[in-house]
Structure formats: C-alpha cells, structure tokens
Amino acid sequence: MKLPPIINSCLLALAIDCCSNLIAQRLKAYKLGIPFAFDGVLFTQFMIMGGIGGPINFHWQLWLERTFPGWKLSTRRGDVKTLDTVELGLVSGSDVKEPEPVRVRNWWNIFRKWFTDCITLGALLNTTLFLVVMGVLKGKTWSHIGTDLRTEMWPIIWDSYKVWPIANFFSTTYFPAERRIVFLSCCGLIWNIYLSLVAARL
Incomplete structure (x- = not known):
C-alpha cells in the first residue's frame, strides 16, 4: 500500500534523525573516554521531537512553495x-x-523562498520548536524554557548559518516540496548530531 506523501516523508526523516542521535551518543562516549551506554530517554525525546517537527516542516515547505512558486x-x-x-x-x-x-x-521566488526558510522564519521556527519541545519533554518549567530560548537560540541559529544556506538552496531549487524534509534530513545528519549534543546538555 502506497503511503501518503506526508507520512512517507516524515517516516524517512524520522529514521535519519534517530540515526543521527545514535551517532551523537557514540561520539559523546568516545569524547569522554567512557564505554558507550545507550541513553534510551534521550533517544525517545529526540524521536518525539522528530515526530512533531516532521509534519510541521512538511506543511511549512508546502506553504513556502505555494507562496513563492519555484516555476x-x-x-x-x-x-x-x-x-x-x-x-x-x-x-x-x-x-x-x-x-x-x-x-x-523563477529565480526571484527561489531567492525569497530560500531567504525565508533559511535565514529568517525557518531558522526561528525550527530552533524555537526544538528548544520548546525538548524543554517540555525534559520536564522544565516555562521560565526555564524561556531562559533556554534567550541563551541558546541565537548561538544555534548562528551555527546553523554555517550549514543550511547551501543545503536549503539546493532543496528549494531542485526538490519538490513534499520531498524536501527527507533531503534536508540527509543533509542534516551532522547537524542533528550537533542538536543531539545540545539536547543532552539542556
């Protein structure tokens, strides 16, 4: 049975996200010089984060394509x-x-779509979503989540500018909207390792 595009894309993206979390856990153990011990709680939190963020980003990409058609x-x-x-x-x-x-x-629309997704609203949306969802899953109070937003958001966004501008350009130019989160998850394997390490210290 053929799955709807949103389910197919979100499941593939979730699988890639889970792989990145496992790699991050192994890297952390290696860096600390300790035996690897699977952190099931962190893995589950990251999996829930991916399950929530996948559909939101799927519809976000569809909105971008409707607002700024690439053709x-x-x-x-x-x-x-x-x-x-x-x-x-x-x-x-x-x-x-x-x-x-x-x-x-339509190169003007492609630029506007890239700028909106990568430099402005997309970066704010995903970083805010990550910090809020991870804070809730870790049982933090809203005041603590607010502190994380103030202290962690801009460093994460700044680091994202080292990775995502090129990836987003190719995704918005050459991939249909319903396939973008899979491509971006593949590109973001290293980025999600970074986010896993951030989630471990929150």
Missing part, C-alpha cells in the same frame, strides 16, 4: 518564422507558430 510560465516562439517573413512572402501566415508556454525557474 513560472514563459513564452517562446516554436519557430524562427516571424511576421516579417510573412510580409516578405517567404512563408505563409499558417506557418508562423504562436509562442509556446514553457516552464522556467
């Missing part, structure tokens, strides 16, 4: 025969082809 229709002549050649009597009017609509990339 537009343009016209071009299907033949070099023009009205000038008709007036000269070189060809008949029936041989002149009307301009044909073709799909071309």
Whole structure:
C-alpha cells in the first residue's frame, strides 16, 4: 500500500534523525573516554521531537512553495518564422507558430523562498520548536524554557548559518516540496548530531 506523501516523508526523516542521535551518543562516549551506554530517554525525546517537527516542516515547505512558486510560465516562439517573413512572402501566415508556454525557474521566488526558510522564519521556527519541545519533554518549567530560548537560540541559529544556506538552496531549487524534509534530513545528519549534543546538555 502506497503511503501518503506526508507520512512517507516524515517516516524517512524520522529514521535519519534517530540515526543521527545514535551517532551523537557514540561520539559523546568516545569524547569522554567512557564505554558507550545507550541513553534510551534521550533517544525517545529526540524521536518525539522528530515526530512533531516532521509534519510541521512538511506543511511549512508546502506553504513556502505555494507562496513563492519555484516555476513560472514563459513564452517562446516554436519557430524562427516571424511576421516579417510573412510580409516578405517567404512563408505563409499558417506557418508562423504562436509562442509556446514553457516552464522556467523563477529565480526571484527561489531567492525569497530560500531567504525565508533559511535565514529568517525557518531558522526561528525550527530552533524555537526544538528548544520548546525538548524543554517540555525534559520536564522544565516555562521560565526555564524561556531562559533556554534567550541563551541558546541565537548561538544555534548562528551555527546553523554555517550549514543550511547551501543545503536549503539546493532543496528549494531542485526538490519538490513534499520531498524536501527527507533531503534536508540527509543533509542534516551532522547537524542533528550537533542538536543531539545540545539536547543532552539542556
């Protein structure tokens, strides 16, 4: 049975997120020089985070595509025969082809979509979501979550600018909206390792 695009994409993204958490746990043990011990609580928290964030990001990408379509229709002549050649009597009017609509990339919309997702609202949305959800799962009070937002948000966003601008450019340019969270999760394997380490210290 074929799964709906949202379920298929979110499950694939969740699997990649879980793999990154396992890698992060192993790296942490290696860095500390201690035997690896699977942290089931942290793994479950990160899995829940991925389960919540996946559908939100799926619909976010669809909204971006509706708001800033990456393609537009343009016209071009299907033949070099023009009205000038008709007036000269070189060809008949029936041989002149009307301009044909073709799909071309809308680079201005692609830039606006990339900027909104990577530099402004997308970065704020995902970082806020991560800090709030992880705070709730760890049983923190709202005042503590507010402190995390003030102290952790901008360092995380700043670090994200070292990773996501290129990944987001390729995702918004070459991938359909319903497949973007899978591509971004693949690109974000290293990034999610970083987030797992952040989640472990929150």
